[in-house]
Amino acid sequence: MRLPADSSRTDLSRRAFLKRSAMVAGGGLVVGFFVPPGLRRLVFAQESPAAAPAMPPANAFLRIGSDESVTILLAHSEMGQGVWTTLPMLVNEELDADWSRFRVEHAPAAGAYGHTFFKIQMTGGSTTTSSELDRYRQVGAVARSLLLAAAGARWGVAPDGCRTENGFVVCGARRASYGSLAEAAAKLPLPASVSLKRPEDWKVIGKPTRRLDMPEKITGRAQFGIDVRLPGLLTAVVARPPTFGGKVRRFDAAAAKAVPGVRAVFEIPSGVAVAGEHFWAAKRGRDALEVEWEPGPHPDTDSGQLRESYREQAQTAGAEAKSAGDVARALVAPDATPLTSQSTRPPLPPLTPLLPLIAEYAVPYLAHAPMEPLNCTVRRTAQGCEVWTGTQFQTVDQHRVAEVFGLETAQVVLHTTFLGGGFGRRANIASDFVVEAAHVAKGVDRPVKLIWTREDDIRGGYYRPMAVHRLEAVLDGQGGPLGWRQRIVTQSILAGSPFATFIQNGIDPTAVEGAADSPYVAAFPHHRVELHAVDPGVPVLWWRSVGHSHTAFAVESFVDELAHAAGRDPLEFRRVLLARAPRVRAVLELAAGKAGWGSPPPKGRARGLAVHESFGSIVAQVAEVAVDPERRIRVHRVVCAIDCGICVNPLGVRAQMESGIAFGLTAALYGELTLREGRVVESNFHDYRILRLPEMPQVEVHIVESREKPGGAGEPGTPPIAPAVANAVFALTGERLRELPLRFADS
Amino acid sequence: MRLLVNGQKHDVAVPGDMPLLWVLRDVLGLTGTKYGCGMAQCGACTVLVDGSPVRSCVRRAATVAGRAVTTIEGLSPRGDHPVQRAWTELDVVQCGYCQSGQIMAAVALLEAKPKPSDADIDAALAGNICRCGTYQRIRGAVHRAAELMEGA
Numbered sequence: 024m025r026l027p028a029d030s031s032r033t034d035l036s037r038r039a040f041l042k043r044s045a046m047v048a049g050g051g052l053v054v055g056f057f058v059p060p061g062l063r064r065l066v067f068a069q070e071s072p073a074a075a076p077a078m079p080p081a082n083a084f085l086r087i088g089s090d091e092s093v094t095i096l097l098a099h100s101e102m103g104q105g106v107w108t109t110l111p112m113l114v115n116e117e118l119d120a121d122w123s124r125f126r127v128e129h130a131p132a133a134g135a136y137g138h139t140f141f142k143i144q145m146t147g148g149s150t151t152t153s154s155e156l157d158r159y160r161q162v163g164a165v166a167r168s169l170l171l172a173a174a175g176a177r178w179g180v181a182p183d184g185c186r187t188e189n190g191f192v193v194c195g196a197r198r199a200s201y202g203s204l205a206e207a208a209a210k211l212p213l214p215a216s217v218s219l220k221r222p223e224d225w226k227v228i229g230k231p232t233r234r235l236d237m238p239e240k241i242t243g244r245a246q247f248g249i250d251v252r253l254p255g256l257l258t259a260v261v262a263r264p265p266t267f268g269g270k271v272r273r274f275d276a277a278a279a280k281a282v283p284g285v286r287a288v289f290e291i292p293s294g295v296a297v298a299g300e301h302f303w304a305a306k307r308g309r310d311a312l313e314v315e316w317e318p319g320p321h322p323d324t325d326s327g328q329l330r331e332s333y334r335e336q337a338q339t340a341g342a343e344a345k346s347a348g349d350v351a352r353a354l355v356a357p358d359a360t361p362l363t364s365q366s367t368r369p370p371l372p373p374l375t376p377l378l379p380l381i382a383e384y385a386v387p388y389l390a391h392a393p394m395e396p397l398n399c400t401v402r403r404t405a406q407g408c409e410v411w412t413g414t415q416f417q418t419v420d421q422h423r424v425a426e427v428f429g430l431e432t433a434q435v436v437l438h439t440t441f442l443g444g445g446f447g448r449r450a451n452i453a454s455d456f457v458v459e460a461a462h463v464a465k466g467v468d469r470p471v472k473l474i475w476t477r478e479d480d481i482r483g484g485y486y487r488p489m490a491v492h493r494l495e496a497v498l499d500g501q502g503g504p505l506g507w508r509q510r511i512v513t514q515s516i517l518a519g520s521p522f523a524t525f526i527q528n529g530i531d532p533t534a535v536e537g538a539a540d541s542p543y544v545a546a547f548p549h550h551r552v553e554l555h556a557v558d559p560g561v562p563v564l565w566w567r568s569v570g571h572s573h574t575a576f577a578v579e580s581f582v583d584e585l586a587h588a589a590g591r592d593p594l595e596f597r598r599v600l601l602a603r604a605p606r607v608r609a610v611l612e613l614a615a616g617k618a619g620w621g622s623p624p625p626k627g628r629a630r631g632l633a634v635h636e637s638f639g640s641i642v643a644q645v646a647e648v649a650v651d652p653e654r655r656i657r658v659h660r661v662v663c664a665i666d667c668g669i670c671v672n673p674l675g676v677r678a679q680m681e682s683g684i685a686f687g688l689t690a691a692l693y694g695e696l697t698l699r700e701g702r703v704v705e706s707n708f709h710d711y712r713i714l715r716l717p718e719m720p721q722v723e724v725h726i727v728e729s730r731e732k733p734g735g736a737g738e739p740g741t742p743p744i745a746p747a748v749a750n751a752v753f754a755l756t757g758e759r760l761r762e763l764p765l766r767f768a769d770s
Numbered sequence: 771m772r773l774l775v776n777g778q779k780h781d782v783a784v785p786g787d788m789p790l791l792w793v794l795r796d797v798l799g800l801t802g803t804k805y806g807c808g809m810a811q812c813g814a815c816t817v818l819v820d821g822s823p824v825r826s827c828v829r830r831a832a833t834v835a836g837r838a839v840t841t842i843e844g845l846s847p848r849g850d851h852p853v854q855r856a857w858t859e860l861d862v863v864q865c866g867y868c869q870s871g872q873i874m875a876a877v878a879l880l881e882a883k884p885k886p887s888d889a890d891i892d893a894a895l896a897g898n899i900c901r902c903g904t905y906q907r908i909r910g911a912v913h914r915a916a917e918l919m920e921g922a
Contacts, residue, residue: 103865103902233861240866241857242849243802243842247867250801258796283785301796302805303788394806394814394867394901443804443867444901477807674861678904682864685903708811708899717892719905 084130084162085114087170091190091202093118094126098136098155100146100415101129102442102449103682104737105675107236109152110159112671116227117163117219120201121190127235132417132437144417147450147565149638149735152671156733157219164217166208173208174199222669222730231674236441248413248440249474251400257286257471259463260305260479262312263294266701267484267560268319271295278311286469288312291462293455298467302474319701321560326698329559330385330489333512337383337493341510341553342529345539348549353506354379354495379497379506380588384577386763388696389487390711391566395443396480399460402470407434412457413442415450419521423454427461446686447565451485452520481711482703486696487566488514492538492577496547502589504600507547509538509577512555514563530554533565537574537637537742542604543582543597561698567686568738571637575742576749576763579633583750584759593632593750594620606666607634610727611643614664617725618645628659631751633743639734640667644684644743646720648751654767656692658720658748663740665724668731676736677724683740684722689714691745693764771835775800776844782831790834791815791826794841802842802870806899813898816871817841823878825897842870845877853877856915864902872898876912885916 086094095114101107111125130136136144139154167187174192175182177199185194190201222228239245264270274295276288284304288297295314299305399412407430414420414437421437428435442449451457460473475483490513497506515531517523525532530539531554538544539552566572586596594615601608611634615621624630627649634643647660663680670676693712697704705711745763753759758767773780775798782797794800794817803826806814810825817826818840845851853876856862863869872895879886879894886894891912900908 101865103863105864233858234863236866237858237861237863238849240863240869241842241854241873242845243800243870245866246801247804249805250795252799252801301792303785303792303796307785307787392901394804394812394865394899396805441867442865444865446901474805477809678861678864678907681906682903685905686901707809708807709809713812713899713901714903714905715897715899716895716905716908719903719909722906 084159085118085166087120087166087201087205089202089205091121091124091200092126093120093124093201094128096128096130098130098138098144099151100413100417100439100442100445101236102146102413102415102445104151104679105234105672106146106151108232108234109671109675110155111235112227112232113155113159114163116225117160118167119187119189124190125235129439132421132435132439134418137418143419145419145450146415146445147447149640149738152733153639153735156669156671160219161217164219165214168214168217169208169211170201170204172211172214173204176211177204177207228669228671229673232672233674245441247395247443248400248411249395249398249443249472251411251440251472253400253402253470255469256400257298257300257467257469258302258305259296259298259467259471259473260302260309260476261291261294261296261459261463261473262309262314263479263483264316264319266316266319266322267562268321270317272315272317274312274314276312278313279308282308282311287467289466291459291466293459293462296463296466298463298471305474306476319560322701324559324561324698324701326388326489326696329698330491333385333489333491333557334383334493336512336555336557337491337510341512341555343551344530344535344554345544345552346550348506350506350508350549350551353549354497354508379495380585381493381495382581382584382759382761384492384494384580384761386490386573386576387694388489388561388698389566389690389694390481390696391444391446391448392480392711392713393442393444393446393448396477397448397456397475397483398473399457400470400472401460401464403428403464407431407436408461408464410435410437410457410460411440412437412460413440413445413449414457415442415445415447416454420454420457423458424461427458427465446567447569448485451564452522455483455485477708478706481696481706484562485564486561487572488516488561488563490573492573494577494581496581496585498585498589502591502596504547505549507544507550508553509544509551510553510555511535511538511574512557513573514558514561515556516563516565516569518556518558529556531556533570535570535574537571537635538578541574541578542607542636543578543600546600546603567683568637568741571635571738571742572687572690575633575635575637576745579635579743579746580749580759580761583631583746583753587753597632597634607636607641610634610641610664610666613725613727614643614645614662617664617723618647618662620645629751629755631747631749631754633747633750635739635742637735637739637742639732640665640736640739642680642683642739642743644747646744646747646751648748648755650752650755654769656748656752656765658688658718660721661723661744661747663722663724664727665736665739666727666729666731667734667736667739668729669733670726670729671733673726676726679736680724680740681722683738684744685714685719687741687744688718688720688748691748691763691765692718695764771832773831773835773839774837775839776841784831786830786832788831789827790817790824790829790831790839793831794826800841800843804867804870806868810897811899812868813871813875814868816874816898818874818878821878821881823875840874842874845873851877852918853880853911853915855918856911859914860907860911862904862907862911864904868898868900872900872908876908876915879912880916880919884919886912
């Protein structure tokens with residue numbers, strides 16, 4: 024969506040409720056700001072909003088101190104994606120303050136900091152920039168307007184005759200710093216409206232800007248949840264059932280209690296908690312604990328058998344997610360010859376009309392494995408309780424903690440720390456690790472920090488769901504698109520969650536995103552995307568790029584297979600399919616051009632490409648791949664192009680592309696969780712491999728100049744890399760690898 | 771036992787099997803050194819002992835008594851060690867959780883090899899996982915730190 028030509032005028036009386044007060048210690052200006060529900064319409068249209076709810080006093084987004092400090096409160100969580108820098112940039116685009124004075128804090132959990140689309144306070148879906156582009160700019164514009172008015176009043180001139188310059192209001196030869204004006208500005212009436220700059224006048228948005236959280240993160244000062252220290256703090260670990268949904272039958276605490284430093288051993292709903300003076304005591308106590316478990320409802324789960332059952336289901340029709348034309352008729356052909364997983368070079372000869380191609384793709388369960396293991400600290404107070412944790416789901420967690428203690432939500436004060444990675448794991452639909460910490464806190468009379476060990480994390484569930492895709496397609500006599508049928512078998516992430524209302528007609532949109540809305544699929548006049556939602560009882564969750572993490576692999580691999588089967592160049596074949604998706608095609612062409620598509624790759628290497636749209640951004644990647652003598656896939660170079668619309672911080676977008684590629688490569692080359700007899704086999708980084716530095720390819724990122732509505736950057740870099748690598752492996756070896764992680768049959 | 775951490779002496783009474791990591795974090799309050807795996811697989815807990823990189827999650831504190839332990843907090847008083855300056859220049863960090871370990875491993879490498887090759891960097895930092903994937907900038911920043919140290 025384009026920004027309206029005149030998006031610059033913001034009528035505050037109609038469009039938002041706003042509040043400021045001189046409440047900061049030492050005096051200063053506080054700008055609180057609340058954009059009411061329905062912001063998506065508000066930002067890009069001119070409709071009047073519903074009445075804004077009252078704003079709690081804590082709802083400040085910006086504080087300007089008499090000491091010249093400029094403090095930005097983040098409604099979203101910093102988990103590596105860079106919002107600690109981009110949201111202050113948005114404020115300063117309008118505020119024009121001295122960047123070196125900026126300080127950043129996570130906002131407390133409160134409804135007023137709700138996501139402008141999703142209402143709850145959360146970070147996810149690669150939506151922070153699109154959620155906040157207007158809100159944080161408006162905060163800056165209101166503050167600047169008040170500072171100009173304060174200067175005008177002081178000097179007896181019209182504010183219109185003053186201008187701002189890097190933290191000063193200037194009028195002729197007179198200058199006043201923002202800090203010196205803050206207290207006076209805080210006493211002024213609010214402006215009836217503020218003007219936002221036109222995009223062509225932007226000076227901050229689009230400027231490569233280094234991270235504001237760098238100093239604390241290179242000195243060890245940054246406070247992650249696991250670093251919280253409080254007087255009298257205990258540390259707890261929990262013994263959990265080895266099968267999902269299992270329960271404690273009985274336990275013997277004697278040996279655990281005998282471990283020096285252990286203070287309490289007790290049952291909680293999720294297992295047996297061991298609390299001690301420090302982590303080592305708690306961990307040793309848990310090692311000594313004897314627990315007899317009641318198995319969960321699925322004690323025989325075997326991921327290999329599960330995958331085969333998914334393959335069987337994929338033979339039958341599922342619920343319709345998207346359909347056009349008559350795919351059943353289009354796919355009927357006399358000489359149906361399925362592609363097999365042993366398909367080898369040379370490619371099939373050019374198609375005879377109506378030869379359907381059939382292929383199945385499979386992806387395993389995956390753990391998020393953020394570097395900071397899950398943790399949460401809880402302190403009970405006279406007023407209620409305090410919680411410290413790195414979370415992507417503040418108000419959901421706050422509400423659930425209140426439920427555990429029987430408190431009002433407002434009695435739970437939740438402090439967001441830095442997140443040592445999130446990737447979706449810290450946006451838990453059941454607030455699993457936070458609720459567990461609350462239960463632990465109920466069992467002790469001191470503040471307590473719950474820490475999950477790495478083993479707890481890898482085996483603790485809430486995985487990227489396993490998925491099988493069965494694809495069938497037929498091309499017309501000229502190699503053009505005719506029929507496409509895709510059947511997806513996977514678990515629903517939303518079923519049983521507070522977001523279950525998003526499931527419509529049996530379709531969980533997170534299971535089919537990237538397929539049902541694929542421009543490739545739409546190019547086939549007869550197409551149908553179907554879903555079988557299965558429930559094997561394994562807890563699943565959004566994992567960086569969610570459904571796109573498997574749909575892109577299936578769709579882009581299959582398009583590549585079709586290109587080769589038709590005897591077409593993979594780039595040319597895609598260009599034809601993307602004729603009606605010019606923005607997608609342009610990104611693909613940019614990446615292909617920069618990668619030297621069509622020129623010979625370095626000796627021993629081949630290139631593969633993929634393009635995929637997710638979270639409002641389009642990313643294309645060309646992977647340059649070799650296979651070493653031990654038959655290991657080595658990715659040497661990735662050329663990445665992204666169209667994310669308005670790009671607030673190019674440095675941040677580049678970093679997110681590198682990051683998404685590294686994350687996706689881990690899944691493409693190594694990632695796999697195995698379940699046997701209901702238990703997770705893998706446990707730590709020795710058997711759940713993560714991409715390491717020597718395996719990181721050289722990544723080049725190209726950002727499309729755009730004034731389109733901003734899309735995301737945190738997730739869209741992940742989906743294309745697995746198919747780009749698989750397609751390169753085919754180009755190099757003639758072997759089509761249809762399962763992740765990518766492995767040769769003979770290695 | 772008596773530990774020498776960042777130039778300061780600490781007398782601590784802890785279980786004999788307690789890893790250095792947890793003494794640093796839970797007893798001395800030096801939380802810059804991180805727990806990631808507990809089995810020397812990820813490098814988040816890397817500190818220097820007499821200048822050499824050590825995975826503190828598996829090293830019993832008792833074995834380093836009296837030896838010079840350096841953690842991220844003790845690397846430089848103002849956060850301006852050449853490695854830290856290079857990290858800032860190249861905007862290396864993302865979530866930041868692994869970076870203490872990455873930086874300590876890089877410092878140890880540069881002490882041993884002032885002009886490391888890419889292969890040297892691969893070998894020295896292969897044990898430090900970054901889930902955010904900052905590897906490309908880490909590589910660049912190690913080279914940059916080598917330049918800064920040469921010019922110092």
